[in-house]
Amino acid sequence: MSSRRDTLGLRIGMWLFLYSEIILFGGLFVLYAVYYHNFPDFFVAGGRELNRIIGALNTVVLLVSSFTVAASITAIQREKPRQAAGFLLFSLGCGLIFLVNKYFEWGAKIHHDIYPNSPTMQDAEPGLNIFFSLYYVITGLHGLHVIIGMVLLSVSLVLVLRGRVNAGRFTMLENSGLYWHLVDLIWIFVFPMFYLVL
């Protein structure tokens, strides 16, 4: 059996998967845009309910974690696995902070009786209902992607520590990194859509 590896092929495969993710979230963004067109006032009212500061904080957390993931690939290419492991651990910490923030954010919304089919929402205007339904679906699906990304980064971290991911073979780390950057990319659009509507 040959031990030749096609690293370009492995990356192309990952990118093809990312394209399907882009179209998946793109579809949800279209849904958001059309309803924003139909109910602009309610979307503005809904956006005011969301905390712009927590949203901005989560954006910064994801951007920094994206940087450290990119830096971990540089570290592995320069044959510094311990540095790479440190960067990955930091990124995982950022992912955790993001999820904890999201937990408190959703918790506060649910505490204020804003969730699908809550008594307040049953009597609310359709526009407001649609805004918060989209908020839960899109941030929920994004949160799921954060969790999956953290699992992939954890697997990469273990492989780095065991020396299975190294300067000559780091596609697992690279593809996990691509997935993590995609999560960041989606958030870059989710943040202004929900937190910055005026």
Next chain:
Amino acid sequence: MASHEQRHVASYGQLALILLFLLLLTGATVGISYIHLGFFNVPAALSIATLKATLVLLFFMHLRYEGRIIRYSFLGTALVLAIMIGFTFWDVAFR
């Protein structure tokens, strides 16, 4: 046998510079959101988001250093997305 593909190694300095730009753009988009520009708030927020996404794609995701297959297939996906969004709005706006 390892692959003979020459891979680009991004320097920490360059990556940190991109992070700095991304953080500045985040500050800008939050700042602009407090100013009432009427209709122009939406295009401003979307332009900044697109600029940030471009930086992440080109440098963090190494798209700038990838070969033609990945670059063109990505542009193809972006085109499909543009058609999806554009044609939907064509329908919604002029109905």
